[in-house]
Structure formats: C-alpha cells, structure tokens
Amino acid sequence: MAHTLLVAGTASHVGKSTVAAGLCRYLADRGVSVAPFKAQNMSNNARATPGGEVGVSQYVQARAAGVAPSTDHNPVLLKPRGDGESQLVLDGEAVGHFEARGYYDDHWEDALETARAAHDRLAQSHDVLVAEGAGSIAEINLHDRDLANVETARFADADILLVADIERGGVFASLVGTLELVPDDIREQVAGAVITKFRGDRSLLAPGVEEFEDRTGVPVLGVIPHDDPGLPEEDSVALPPVGERSVVGDDDGVTDDKSVTVAVPRLPRISNFTDLQPLASEPGVRVAYVPPDSSLDDADAVVLPGSKNTVDDLLALTKAGFGDRLQSFDGPIVGLCGGYQMLGEAITNADIEGTGDADRVEGLGLLPVTTEFSESKTVEHVERDLHGVGPLSGASGTVEGYEIHMGDSTLTGEAARPFDSDGAATDDVLGTYLHDLFVNDTARDAFVRNTFAAAGIDPPAASEQDNGDPYERATELIATHVDLGPLGLPEQ
Template sequence: MTSSGGPAADTILVAGTASHVGKSTVAAGICRLLADRGVSVAPFKAQNMSNNARATPGGEIGVSQYVQARSARVPPTTDHNPVLLKPRGDGESQLVVDGEAVGHFAAGAYYDVHWDDALTAAREAHARLAADHDVIVAEGAGSIAEINLHDRDLANVETARFADADVLLVADIERGGVFASLVGTLKLVPEDIRERVVGAVITKFRGDESLLAPGLAAFEERTGVPILGVLPYDDPSLPEEDSMALPAVGERAVRGADDGVSESESVTVAVPRLPRISNFTDLQPLAAVPGVRVAYVPLSDSLDDADAVVLPGSKNTVDDLLALREAGFGDALSGFDGPIVGLCGGYQLLGEEIRNADVEGTSGRERVEGFGLLPVTTTFSTEKTVERVERRLRGVGPLAGANGSVEGYEIHMGDSELAGEAAQPFEGSGAATDRVLGTYLHDLFANAAARDAFVRNISEYAGTEPPTTLGDDRPSPYDRAASLLATHVDSDPLPVEW
C-alpha cells in the first residue's frame, strides 16, 4: 500500500487478536521466506514489552526482533525495536529508547511525558529501515483492538499509519472462540486500520481441517477478509518473547517432557518461577536435550525431585530475592547438594550480599543478604551493561570437563566482585565452587560445550546415563517457521509473494 511520498519500503504489519497468538512466529517465518528469495527484508516492532532482551552493538532490543533479524539474515540493530518496556514490578517499567535505558516509569508517566519521544523514535527508526530495505515485517503487540489505547497504540495503530502498512491479522484457535475474536477485532479497530487488513491467519490448529471449512467460509462471507492460511500446531522452537509462555507464579510446569525418554532415565533441572523472571529463554536449549526436563517450580516447592537447579535472570533481583526468602527457598537451596547455576540475576542471588539494593529494588532497602553460596558481593549502580561477549570457558564446578570458547550477551545493572576464594569459569568473570557456578553470561547453554558438560555432570550426580545431547546441527527454528508459512499460507494478497 505504499503511496507516493510515503515510506520507501513495503511494510507488512503482523497484528494479533490477543497476546501469544503466534505473531512472532509468523513474522519470523515471513522474514526467512523473503530473505531466501533474495528480498532485502528487516523486522520491526515499534514498542515491545518484554523482559526477554538481547544485546546489539547499539544497545538492547526485544528477543523477538533479535530472532527475526537473524531470520531475515541481517545484523540486529536497535532500529528493529526502538522502544522497549521492561516491567519490574509495582506498576513500573524500565523504558529503553533506541537501545538505551532512560529510566523507570509508571504507565501514566510514560504516556504523559515520554509518549511523543517514543513515537518520534519509532517513526525515525522505521524510516531508516525503509530507506535500506525493500520490505519491513512489523510485529504488533498484544491485540490491535484495544479500544482504550487506540489513541496511543504505538506498535499497532500508529505503526500501521506511519508505515502505510498492509495488515495481516493473526488469531489463535487453541483458546477457542477464534471466529468471535477475528470478527470482534475487525469491528473494533479504527476504520482506516480495518481497510488495511488484507487477510487473516489462524494458528495452533489441531485435528481435521475440513471440519473448519464452514467456519472459514462464513467468516469470509461476513467480513470480506480472506483467511490466508491455517497453521497446524507446531512449535518451531523460537525463543519466547514474554512470560505468558511460562506457568503462572505459584504453578508448576515442565518443559522438554515429550521427547520419548522415560522419566527414570531423564534428569530434572528445577527453575524457580520468579515473579519478575527475565531472559528465561536461557533455559530453552536445555529443554531441547532429550532426557532433560526443565521444571519451573513455585518458590515454596522442595527440591527433592531435582537433579540440578538453575536460578534464572530477574528484572528486579532484590524483590525476587526477598520473595524467595519469604517462601523458604533459601532453606531448600542450602539443603540441595547437586549442581547449581545462577544466570545474571540468579548469579547475584547466589552471592553473599547486594549493596545499593534500592537502585534495583522497590523495597527501599540499601543492603540485602544473598544466599551465600558463592563468595561474591554485588553493588548496583545506575549504569547498565549491554554487550555481546565471547569468552574462553574454563571447565570448573557444574561445567567441569568443558573447554573452548562460548558466545552470549550481558544485560545487567551493577557488578559482582569476588569477596573470597573461588574459581572463575570464564576469563576474569563469574565465580564457581565445586558444585555452584554464577555468571552474567546469557545464552550460556546455547553453546554446546557448556550445555553438554552441564548435562553430563547432572547425569553423574543423578546416577543415570548421560542422555544424548544435541549439538549445533539442530534444525534451524527460522527454517521451520518459514516452512510453516510456505506450506500453509497464501501470500497473494500481500505486497510480496513466496
């Protein structure tokens, strides 16, 4: 729908009837399909709300846009996600604009004070991408039909307008009511946005598609909007964008249980379901190993059934530490004698003390005691570390036997220093004892050397045979997402075809 004087590139806005309907997968699949056809394509999400972020040379962006950039075969940049909101509790989020943290704000303050700057940043980022690429695949946020936000819906309504975008509507049939969701969304969006909708895609379908045919025909007749495809329930294993993919706080869920390995031959990695969990995508490579169960557990659970524990990242380490302590998790952890790994915020939790805690937490405390399993002291400051890193791995503690280099990224407030004797698992960073390890390195288990060593050590502790681990030759999730789209979605109404 590019008009004279408008953006240089065609933009497809992948919008949803709700959160977690498959927008990210559809957008990633389109990016890979077009890139494979030689089309210059880039992802875009004007405003994202997620605590799963990745580091780029210019700062941090939401994980989905990082993934989509790799799917599009372009280097991830902050232009792909110019505005990022990272919830930290008490109704506040950290605002990140063009990759840089601006501050912590309540929703009202954001919309009253920073909205115009956010809109400008999004417009300018899209313009730069449009000048350099032929197609922009934009991802919306949540539902495009939130009528209370239509005057300030940056990721959906505003993007459709300033990008002159064709809108592809995505709805999830797994939850039920898919046709009501689609029809209701079309009724509630602003009229000018309704006119931009070129088609709809239904995701997560199980069963006989012929039984769905009467509903598809009735929907098209009622709305005039074609159903371009029905995607079967198939997870290409792209990193999850937000905590909706996890169990609610206080509930238990296991990932990696459908791999054909019996429970007696498998090992279980317990992960406390922190209220402010972030970058839990660090655990997905472990859950992909046959015979490894990643169990997200309530904070009050015992660790009797665990063979290892991983403390994940946290957007608010201090408040999550207080929640863990109140639930008795510290006692359970001190009584656990298996391998323990802390990642980023989890590393800070394992130390002896957190100083300047009021910089990170909302409790007003200046100092908070950690779990004391590593001789480390963390001091928070307002400066934020955001960088891609490559480090030489030293096989110590839970990673004993590993060697080689590992790649990943660091996103954290504050720094941790050794306050006693401990090995360092990476050159000049981290801390480890014979069974406990802490590091700021995200994506640690995406590296085969670290992942395989950890799984071998868990198996030795559990007294089981090491399961068959997966190396870096796993099927590409980008190609799997592309195959879903190529097989099941008609691209004719879109500005580009595959």
C-alpha cells in the same frame, strides 16, 4: 520506501512472532531485502546488539532476515520491574523507570518519534519491513496510544495481516470482534487473516471461513497447523503462572528413572528465561519451573534465571524459604545474571534496583560474592574462554553470549573463575553474567553430564532426532499453509 506488512494479533501469544520470523526468512530466501520491526515491545526477554538491547523476537527475526540485529528493529522497549513500573529503553539505551501513567503523559511523544524515525531509516534501505504488533490490535482503551499496532499501521501505511489462535477457542468471534473494534481509519488496511495452532481436519473449518469472509470481506489467507518451530519465546505468558509447576522437555521417550530434572524457580519478574530452552531440548532432561516455595526433593540440579528486579525477586525467594532449601541441596547449582547476583552474600545500593528503600539485602550465601548496584547498565555481546570449573567441570573452549545487567559483582573470598573476568564457582555452585551460556555445546554438555553424574544415572544415548533449523521450520509453515499473493509482497 519499503512496503510494510504489520503482523497484528487478536490477542497475545497467538503466533505473531513465529509468523513474522517465517515471513522474514521466506522473503530473504527469495532475494528480497527484508527487515523486522516492532515499534514498541514489552518484554523482559532481550538481546544485546551493537547499539543496545532489543526484544528477543526482533533479534530472532533479524537473523531470519539475514540482517544484523539493530536497535532500529525494536526502537522502544519496556521492561517490567514490579510495582507497576517498567524500565524504558529508547534506541537501545535505558532512560529511566516509569509507571504507566508517567510513560504515557511524559514520554509517549518521544517514544512515537523514536519509533517513526527508526521505521523511516529501515524503510530507506529495505524493500519490505515485517512489523510485529503487540498483544491485540483491538484494545480500544489504548487506541489513542497504541504504538506497536495502530500508530505503526498509520505512520507506515502498512498492510495488516491479522493473526488469531484457534487453540484458545472462539477463533471466529475473536476475528470478527477484532475487526469491529479496529479504528475506522485503518480498517481498510486489513489485507487478510491467518488462523494458527490448528489441529485436525482442515475441511471442517471451511463453513466458518466462508461465513467469516462473507461477513467481513477479509480473506482467510491460511490455516497454520499446531507446530512449534522452536524459536525463543518472548512473552512470559508462555511460562506457568507464579505458584504453579510446569515441566518442559524430555518428550523423547526416556523413562523417569533415566531422566534428570533441572528445577528453575519461577521468579515473579523472571527475564531471559530462553536461557533454559537448550537444556529442555536435551535427551532425558526435564526443566521444571517451580514455585519459590516448592520442595527441591525431586530436583537433580537447580538453575536460577535472570530477573528484571534482582532485589525484589531475591526477597521473594528468601520469604518463601527457597534459600534454606538451596543451602541443603547437594546437586549442581547455576545462577545466570540476576540468579548469579542472588547466589552471593549480599547486594548493596539495593534501592537502585529494588522498589523498596533498603540499601543492603542479604543474598542466598552460596558464593563468596557481593554485588553493588549503580545507575550504569552493561549491554554487550561477548566471546570468552571457558574454564571448566564447578558444575561445568570438563568444559573448555570459547563460548559466546551476551550481557544485559545492572550491578557489578566482586569476589569476597576464595572461588574459581569460569571466565577470566566474570563469574565465580565452587565445587557445586557457579554464577555468571553470561546469557546464552547453554546455547554453547561445551557448556551445555558439561552441565548435563555433571547433572546425570550427581544423580547417579547414566545419560541416555545422544538423540538422533533432528528437529531442523527453527527458522526453516517457521518458513515452511508460511510457504505451505499461507497464500501470500493478496499481500502484494515482492518476490525476486
């Protein structure tokens, strides 16, 4: 059976996913058969695999480990949809929508057995499993039902690597407090701790590290500097809260008058926002996550992202007057998945998707499309021939991506097709179900080029800066700054 290492955290967004991905690649580079695992994930950022959908971090970690992503890597996925409900996905298949109490009362045992069975299958075919925890392992109100942390540590007999973020302040209090609150039966499984996001002189931490180790008997195995390797974000905590504006990208010295801004409405139930990450990496491109009631006066293009609840997010945009402002906007507009559905004329069977009882909801009216919801769900990896139309004019060739959506969209009027069997486009507006559209060079280059042209700005010269492979950057952080010896991991 495999050796399982649980990468647990003192809180959310402390760097667990990066540490886990770095460990997966580090071991794979040394010939160790390794696979990722996360018993239960709560995220609206998902990816399609041959067996269904998994959280984006496990998809990324599988690629880092050099194995094909599988639903066994994330057997239980909860996708929040509003009003306290989440869609429950077991072994890659959606089984229904449940409030937290209903999940724990009626489906917890099924989730536990699903996770345990997936772990056992992986453990029979790999030497090491790098398991990622969720949130904090010290949530004492959840210790009797903490599948991703406590139960994983128990059924996998896992060594635990505790990760804490110094950028938030109080790192030693977080570490000590977490260890105090970890259930007694797994406390001795904590093999070490890692401090992440450190800036400054490492020697200044030495007195704190020494006292922490004396107090707890847990060694600090590494202090990782503040460095974002560029892996996709899993948690929406990485985005600005609803009602606040945040801009990412354009840190390459391009001046304001040579830059363009892509506005993205910060939907209350935004999903798969990693679709925008490739744009933010382009020279001279800023991606601005804006409140739904925000002006578009400073925007040069707009991208409507995916949503876990298209109907309720559409209603939120309409209430905020976003649709009226979008109607008068004269730059490129792209809708991805749920954003595509919102750009249409209407959504029918809306009560299947939304939390209200309305059967029909009016869309934003920018594309001649009607979307009808049903209980069925599409989850697949796709490869398609791209036709350069609308905001993607000038693009051509084959693109890859994935679809994860409920509802089917039908053309109700004249519109071009960006793909033979998907999407709709006019001169300035395009919608598609294809996630990862902008990962493809031909689509991204066309959109960026057309955005600069619409803004009347010459695009900057292509950047010569190479930030490197994000997997290798994550691996380098582990190899350089973490002592893995006490964890007893094999190195072939």
